[in-house]
Amino acid sequence: MSDTIFALGSGPAPAGVAVIRLSGPHAGTALSTLTDGRPFPDPRVATLRNLIDPTSSGLLDQGIVLWFPAPNSFTGEDVAELHVHGGAASIQAVLSALSTIPGCRMAEAGEFTRRAFAAGRMNLTEVEGLADLIAAETDAQRRLALRQASGEGADLYKNWTDRLVRILATLEAAVDFPEDDLPEQILNRNEIDIRTLVEEWTQHIELGRASAGIRDGVRVAILGAPNVGKSSLLNRLAGRDAAIVSETAGTTRDVIEVRLDLGGYAVTLSDTAGLRETEDRIEEEGVRRALDAARAADLILYLSDDATVLRSALPNALSDREGDIFLILTKQDTEEEADQTTGLYPISSKTGAGLTQLLERLEEACQSRYGAAVAAVAVRARHREALAEACDALEHALIEREFALAAEDVRIAVTQVGRITGRVDVESILDVVFSEFCIGK
Ligand SMILES: Nc1nc2c(ncn2[C@@H]2O[C@H](COP(=O)(O)OP(=O)(O)OP(=O)(O)O)[C@@H](O)[C@H]2O)c(=O)[nH]1
Ligand SMILES: [Mg+2]
Structure with a gap:
């Protein structure tokens, strides 16, 4: 069972309100311990509660508590939020009380988001978009980051991966079933698809470079x-x-x-x-x-x-x-x-x-x-490098004579595109595709 983590989610004290967030299997227990066994709040309903120190039974603060049961939460785990008074001492008192609850510990930097990623709630580009959104200082940066954080690029990456996998499936079929000669037109189609992808990526690398001016x-x-x-x-x-x-x-x-x-x-x-x-x-x-x-x-x-x-x-x-x-x-x-x-x-x-x-x-x-070129994809050098590698691999596939070797190049391209969103699993994608995709069989 993983640890339950907690941290101050809002800015530094003093502030009117501070939000302390908990995530993990003990979040519910911690919430009932701090609220002294009072009825559990309904999911996602703001509820006023006294927060009690479990060691001394003294009053820590009075605040709003929220309960987000798994999987419908930011991290996909049980999550509780405590909205307390935003003074340094109030925050410290609640954090100290939480650390005495078994199974609970302070979160490390980025740990909530890491759990959201691990639970498949976000992909890597969304995680990066979120980090950019938190760091955004200007309105253009905010807009760019928001588009990325809300997963705008994700569909595009999925579309690219799907197209690559289709190309790969054709090549693999050509390797696996050499006896049924692949119709010429399928191979031509493949070549056109590869060239189109290379063209699209080249454009995206350019656009990404432009929006780097906004991000960076x-x-x-x-x-x-x-x-x-x-x-x-x-x-x-x-x-x-x-x-x-x-x-x-x-x-x-x-x-x-x-x-x-x-x-x-x-x-x-x-x-x-x-x-x-x-x-x-x-x-x-x-x-x-x-x-x-x-x-x-x-x-x-x-x-x-x-x-x-x-x-x-x-x-x-x-x-x-x-x-x-x-x-x-x-x-x-x-x-x-x-x-x-x-x-x-x-x-x-x-x-x-x-x-x-x-x-x-x-x-x-x-x-x-x-430019006003607010391209939501390939904003980081990391994205552009991966796309450039994918382009190289596909260009290599085009001149490759052996199907098996061309397939290997396309596999590299799939991996590179997958690295951008952090979801790389060529074999499992291929399994799915092969189950429904079959050339002339
Ligand atoms: N009249 C007038 N004087 C100016 C203006 N801008 C700067 N100065 C004066 O020019 C002198 C040099 O200004 P700085 O800004 O220190 O020049 P700098 O180019 O940074 O100089 P270094 O750091 O030594 O290379 C100062 O006495 C300023 O007051 C201006 O627009 N009008
Ligand atoms: Mg000077």
Whole structure:
């Protein structure tokens, strides 16, 4: 019998209400122990109860309890929820009382969800979607995660697996029954099906890469010579004094990051050390880190307070990033100053001039790169890698002369697709299919 696990399901104290969740075979016993044997609540009906300490019989708290008998619960096991007052001491008192009940222990990170997965209540992509949903900071992230968590991709994966298994069944039949020559058209059909799958997966890998911008956020680095106003821009956009600003050139050394929500894109904006040749070892390290930040960035804001600098060639380290760079003319505090430019973004961190336009252009850049393409599948690199492996396997199957070897390739593709949702069981799927699928028999 597995342990009964419990944990605080809601956020940290203090809060109005805290939700403590229990799951496992002893959840019912624990609930009656804590409610001092009072009548058990009806399933899924919020019921007010005093919660009693089983050791001292003292009152722990008064709260709402809920009972979700197996299998109709998040984990598929018996689940109880205790909605108690959200103060640190109330929560601690109930958690301590629970730990004295035999068979009950604190849950490990992710354990509720792991049980839901083990019970077949969720597949892996749904689990990942749920994790993303909990971590979502922007609205676009929330929407993407919600689609994934509610199993939107699952039908697609099932459809792909079904089609693969049909292809596999044909190939296996060709191996197993060589005496009944397979009609040419069935083999042609197979080849077309394989090519269609490869095409679909290639598209999904592309779409997935695009939505990764939403899931993982977009990295924007601020670069430029010392003293051009990089830290001032970061502070202005962050709305707080995150980085030190001074008239001394070479103030910033470490990379300083702030998070912004730019039209739904979770942007990580990094301020960096001013780029210049220097004898100072610490500053030199800062410049090295600045260039690392530039390499890691999706977009770069290249700043100068001198338009001539912006119009001349980019520094060597940035010369291959032209498509990712915004040229920003800083310290344009008066309107006349701001007026003089084409192809540059004149801004003033002092007055705020030009910043709205700059943010709008940045958001557009995110959109054109990462699109409104909210593809619910293949959002993680893991998914795209598995699909790419599956593509390779199928392409290999196409050039394979022996049916048995081609079947092996298709089997690899099934396993790769199955790895995405965490449900890999080629043989059992084949058994089912073979029971109803039979070529000319
Ligand atoms: N008038 C005016 N001064 C500005 C503006 N932005 C920055 N400055 C000033 O320029 C100086 C340098 O600003 P910083 O933001 O520290 O420049 P930085 O590029 O981060 O400099 P380093 O960290 O040394 O590379 C400071 O004295 C700022 O007050 C602006 O928009 N207008
Ligand atoms: Mg600085």
